[in-house]
Amino acid sequence: MFRPLSVFVGLRYSRAKHKNKFVSFISIASILGISLGVAVLIIGLSAMNGFEKALRDQLLSVVPHGELEMVSGSFKNIDKTLKQVKAHPDVVSAAPYITFSALLQKDEQMKALQLRAVSPDSESSVTSIEQYIKQGGWDLLVPGEQSIILGKSVAKKLSVTVGDSLTLLLPDKQSGSRLKSPRKLKFKLVGLFDMGGQLDNMLGFIHIDDAKQILSMKSANAVAFKVTNLLDAQKISRDIGYSLSAYLYIKSWITSQGSVYQDIQMVKSLMYIILLLVVAVACFNIVSTLVMAVNEKRSDIAILKTMGASKWMLRGIFVVQGAFNGVVGCLLGALCGVYLALNLTAIIKYIESLTGHQFLSGDIYFIDFLPSQLDISQVISVTAVAFIMSVLSTVYPAWRASNIQPAEELGYSH
Structure with missing residues (x-):
């Protein structure tokens, strides 16, 4: 050749x-x-x-791509807000939720965490938390039964297993300058999730109807949504937030997990x-x-x-x-x-x-x-x-x- x-x-x-x-x-x-x-x-x-x-x-299958949270109070018309959010061309789905901080107690053990009150059906369209339920079940989170789902790390710290009862401590309303003793509510552990990382140690789920009753709220105070392009989540969140007339905290996965x-x-x-x-x-x-x-x-x-x-x-x-x-x-x-x-x-x-x-x-x-x-x-x-x-x-x-x-x-x- x-x-x-x-x-x-x-x-x-x-x-x-x-x-x-x-x-x-x-x-x-x-x-x-x-x-x-x-x-x-x-x-x-x-x-x-x-x-x-x-x-x-x-991580981003359990963390909402975008979130809009009221600065104070709750949404006056949550159905209308959800329609406006879903109307955005880059939004796949949206779900209401209530978020608040609480203290969990089991005997002498206590743990502070962020509680996320959701509707299991609508939440499944935004995140895939149910995939990480290792014990119990997502479907056991039903209204009126004071049920709760916790991370594996929290359950380990409190030494509880599925089926055990827990005490939820919430600050009572102020009466003038005096603070009352915290309210104590009994909850039943119906599920454990294992996502890995810090989420297991700082997050818990209850039903949104239970949260409304506990906090005397008529509606959700936040909306989570899923977007088509993850890298544009912050821009999409801002576009939606600015289009609404309420005072909102505008967040996305980039602000929480972007680092x-x-x-x-x-x-x-x-x-x-x-x-x-x-x-x-x-x-x-x-x-x-x-x-x-x-x-x-x-x-x-x-x-x-x-x-x-x-x-x-x-x-x-x-x-x-x-x-x-x-x-x-x-x-x-x-x-x-x-x-x-x-x-x-x-x-x-x-x-x-x-x-x-x-x-x-x-x-x-x-x-x-x-x-x-x-x-x-x-x-x-x-x-x-x-x-x-x-x-x-x-x-x-x-x-x-x-x-x-x-x-x-x-x-x-x-």
Whole structure:
């Protein structure tokens, strides 16, 4: 098969043994360096993609995308408000709720948390909390029975299980400047949810009708809604909030959980830059390899020039030789990176089982495993960038090889 002379000679030089063993060592080091940089970059980006997917599919499945809460009092006409919210083209569904702080007591144990009074049917259209009910059931949250659903962490702290009774402590209304003793209400624990992270430790659910009776409210004081585009949730929330005539707190998942998303994006960007610099350092080894290879092949270059080889052909020989190292390193790194990224979760779980140490705690983070999601477009872009960097690193040695003077080299050899 026909091949350009520069490609043929460059590939021969790539496979040939070097007189100086140090040149071979540097060549292997450059290939391994590029492979390591590409593999780690693919694994790291896949892990960040996994965190982003877990944030979207898990945390944001139980946190409302957008919320409108009355500054004081409740909505005068909640049905009209819901219609106005749902009328927005980017809103998928909406549900009313009441939110308030309370203190739970079981014997001598007490726990403060945020209670969210919802209607189970309408809440299911906005969040997927029912998927995380591990004991009891979402359907057991019925009006008039003073039932409550708590996070696993809260139940553990209070030492209660499904079916136990709890005391709900609420501040009583002020009478002038005097404060009355708190109201005590009996509630029955009918379910436990396990979402992971801080939500398990700070959130509880009761039925909205029970909350209306307890707080003497005629209607809900907040509306939660689900949007089509998660990243536009803050803008959509503002648009809806400004269109209503009530005084509202306008919130979205970006205000409550946005720091997690921003941290993921920042780590992804920093990882991309830092590991590309690792690849760049590995590419400098290609420069060293080719510079030593040029010094080793000076007489060969001189002979090729006397036989009519042009400067561009000589440059092509050493570009091909350096690019060969880049191709091998990039492909080896891409294959290792893809394999490890696809099996990252299983590998980390195996390491955790061997060491007995859990890398991610479900009590702190919103997940208790290391996620991974491979993006083929990222694999292609990382591999392409690493290859381009390896080719660029061949320019100086190739240019230097083309400037060798045959008369000087062949003259010295005699």
